[in-house]
Amino acid sequence: MPHFLHLRTLLRQSLAWLRRHPLRGGLALLLTLGLLADQLFPLPLPRNESAQVVLASDGSSLRSWPGRDGIWRHPVAIEAVSPLYLEALLGYEDRWFHYHPGVNPAALLRAALQWARHGHIISGGSTLSMQVARIIEPPGRSLGGKLRQILRALQLELHFSKREILGLYLNRAPMGGIVEGVEMASRMYLGKPSSHLSAAEAALLVVLPQAPSRLRPDRFPAKAQQARDKVLKRMAELGVWTPAAVEDARIERVGVNPLRARWVAPLAAERLRQLYAGGHAPLIRSTLDAETQSTVERLLLDRVEQLPPRVSMAVLVMETASLEVRAYAGSADFSDAQRFNHVDMVRGLRSPGSTLKPFLYAMALDEGLVHSESLLSDAPQSFAGYEPGNFQANFSGPVSVAEALQRSLNVPAVDLLDRLGPQRFAALLHNGGLPLRLPAGSEPNLSIILGGAGARLEELVGAYRALAAGGLSGQPRLTPEAPRIERRIMSEGAAFIVRDILETGGHPDRPFHEGATHRLAWKTGTSFGFRDAWAIGVSDSHTVGVWVGRPDGTPNPGFFGANIAAPLLRELIAALPAGPATPRQRPASVSTATICWPLGTALDATPAEYCPEKRTAWILAGAIPPTLPERDARPGLVETAWINPLNGLRTSPACQPSAQTREILRWPAHLEPWLSPARQSVLEWDPACRQALGVGPLRLHGIASGARLRATPGRREAELSLHASGASGRVYWLLDGALLRPASTDGNLLLRLSTPGEHRLSVVDDAGRHASAHFEFRRD
Incomplete structure (x- = not known):
């Protein structure tokens, strides 16, 4: 109201001046009426309804969503648009843009004379300001509409600078269909940002707003090319571009893909959009590398056709040092709904299989329970009724820590977890940034080391990062402004030793192969029932995680980490930039020592007669713990x-x-x-x-060492009726190291043998006593 009172005062003064000084009073009256009209008819400026766009780290778009009005726009600053486009726009549309007050009298006069001569509008004489006025308030093609457009253009010039008006045009010019603005048109039609336009492409996008429906390059490429060439000709006539440059531009043919949204990293982009949903930020910059993301998606598409229906894959690539995510594929093929394309398995809660084992061995090192060559037992054992077996269903007997981890043996891992304590293990993981999810009301138990809990791919990748970062896990960062969160999950020395085991086998007496392009420490995992196949690897530059399975949890028989996930992991690592080779620095807490089996003690502290086998081990903080004690309270080795x-x-x-x-x-x-x-x-x-x-030996009946067996006549197998006598507790039957059946108190076994060759049959009881027989089976 005060503003209108001020205008009323000006109006009275203008009328008074008009009576005393007609010329000055007339100008003042016109100015006052203009200001009054500006207040009564404010500019209908468009609301900020830009499309929401998620960008890669280089500024290229990954995925976009239309604004609330359904229009696709990509906000862009003048500096981010190719100078070629700006030259063509001002040269073809409005050479005097920076000098006129919103209208060009000469252009309007020319348009009026053409209208008078031909009876209809030949050229509108519109300036860029007038075109912006038409965009914000379509006036129609009548003479009255043209006048209203002129007045709105003058009003725009009153409120905005030339730079701001040009910015409105760049972001609002109609480009065909539901596309507006040069940036979105460039990305949708040409697949590139407007900063990278060629001269021919710039000319095409300049002329497109003149008739966006009739000149759409995806529908009418010939008409679009003809109109584009008119712009190129004009640029040569004006001397803005050289004739040679124009001729080169004319060679380019107009041919674009059908108008559609181009999506890269769609699930990562959706995650970021939800993260910023409250503020509706038009531009969301991510840490994703467009080239790395495209490589990952291409590798997934190359493999997806080889997978059964409904099987998906997920990949996360994180830069080890910065924690920035460089590639994020939550599903195998975002266009395939049968593979649960919208389910983001980077965040999916799944059984991690054996992927937790490196953390167990690292914690056991930190607790002083073992060194890298500690003697472990890969043999049938019962842990309060829990009897784990190995993936290959056989046992190896004596193994070292390094061998047990590299071969992912189950029994040694369960044995070690039982000594460390499953609740302590789960708590250490949680504090280190890797929380395990258990069913409501349940407590951590020994099964968690074999996958009896839930974890996410992104959490596993963040935790594995510790192997190459001095024991510090990290939370993957999807945006540059995301906080850097690191947690201690293992000591620097334990991280060094476990990484060396997974990378080279853990041989301190062998030097690193520094010439390798990619040094990779990796681990696979397979969940119960073949539901999840994992492979996670750490190099000097990247930490990469791969998951393969069905998001609905249906088993995939024959799918395990080593045969389905590990090959993809190796391809991904080979495709990533290797980065500068950095010499491996051994932490001060790590040293080597020669130790003796079976005691596990240092050579210089062990009598020669008690050291039948020597091994070179990584030791941590100078501690050389002896072999873990047996569970039946025996006096010692x-x-x-x-x-x-x-x-x-x-x-x-x-x-x-x-x-x-x-x-x-x-x-x-x-x-x-x-x-x-x-x-x-x-x-x-x-x-x-x-x-x-009265101490009786454990005896094996039904087969004798050195026997030669032949197949039953008419059949391809031999049938043996076996019995074990003198057993204490339960009996374990093994053929060539593989457990034939669960332990039982029944000492009888009916063995059907069909594999020819030499074999070893063993029977073991709970007291550790055993009996064996070596024999040969032939079919002929």
Whole structure:
């Protein structure tokens, strides 16, 4: 209201001046009326309804959404538009843009004379300001509409600078269909930002707003090219572009793809859009690298046709140092709804399989439970009724920490977790940025190391990053402004040792192969029932995670990490930029030592007779822990035994008064069935004393060592009826190291043998006693 009172005062003064000074008063009256009209008829400026666009790190668009009015716009600043486009726009549309007050009198006069001569409008004489006025308030093609357009143009010049008016045109010019603005047109029609336009492309987008429906290059390429050439000719006539440059531009043919949204990293973009949904930010810049993202999507599309229906894949590529995500593929093919294309498996909660094992071994190193060559037992064991087996259904007997981790053996991992404690393990993971999800009301148990909990791909990638970052896990960053969140999940020394095991096998006596293009520490995992296949790897520059499976959790028999996810991981790592090779620096807390099996102690602290095998180990903080104690409370691997001096066999004073004591070395009892004769060191009992003490051996009946078996006539297999006598507790039957059936107290076994060749049959009881037979089976 005060403003209108001021205008009323000006009007009275203008009328007074008009009576006293007609010329000056007339000008003042016109000015006052103009200001009054400006207040009564404000500019109908468009609301900020730009499309929402997610950008890659280089500014290229990944995915966009239309504005609230359904129009596709991509906001752009004048500096971000190609100078070629600006030259063509001003040269062809409005050479005097920076000098006129919104209308060009000469152009209007020319248009009026053409209208008078031909009876209809030949050229409108419109300036860019007038075209912006037409965009914000379509006036129609009548003479009255033209007058209203002129007045709105003058009004625009009153309120905005030339730069602001040009910016309105660049972002609002109609470009055909539901596309507006040079930036969105460039990206939708040409697949590039407007900053990279060629002269021919710039001329095409300049002429398109003159008749956006009739000149759409995706529908009418010939008409669009003809109109474009008119712009090129004009630019040559004006001397803005050289004739040679124009001729080169005319060679380019107009041919574009059908108008559609081009989507790259669609699920990552959707995630960011939801993250910024409250503010409706028109431009969201991500950390994704457009080239890396395209490479990942191409590799997924190359593989997806080889997968069964409904199977999807997910990949996350993170820069190890910065934590910035460079590629994010939440599904295998965003165009394939049958593969659950809209389900983002980067965030999906799945069973991690064996991918948690590196963290277990790192924590065991930090706790001083093991070193890299500690002796572990890969043999049938029961942990309060939980009896894990290996993926290949066989056992290897004595293995080192490095071998158990690299081969992903299950029993040694469960044994180690039982000693560390599953609740402590889960808590350490949670504090390190890798929370495990368990069913409501349940507590962490031994099964979590084999996948009995839920985890996300992005969390696993962030945790694996610790192997190459001194033990610090990190939260993947999708935007440059995202906070840098790092957490300690293992010590620097443990990270070094575990990474070396996964990368080279953990051999301190072998130097690094520094000439390798990509040094990769990687681990696979397979969840129960073949529902999830994983492969996660760490190089000097990137941490990469791969998941393959069905988002609905349906099993995929035969799909496991090593055969389906690991090959893709290796392809991805090979396709990524290697980055500068950095010499590997061993932390001060890590050293090497020669240790002895089976005791696990240092060579210089072990008597020579108790060191039948020497191994070179990585040790942490100078600690060399001995072999983990057996679970049945045996006295230790060095024990005192009574020896019969007459035959050198084990006895007791009750059996042999002249018995002598001697310290003897033995291996853990559960490993005896897998030891070669050269390794076996347990003394046999004197038969006379065994009978006197009532100590009976475990015996195997039904097959004898050295036997040669042939197939049953008319069949291709042999059938053996076996029995174990003298067993203590449950009995385990193994053929060539593979468990034939779950442990039971029944000492009988019916074995059907169909594989020809040499075999070893073993029976083991809960006391660790065993009996074996070597035999040969032939079909002929």
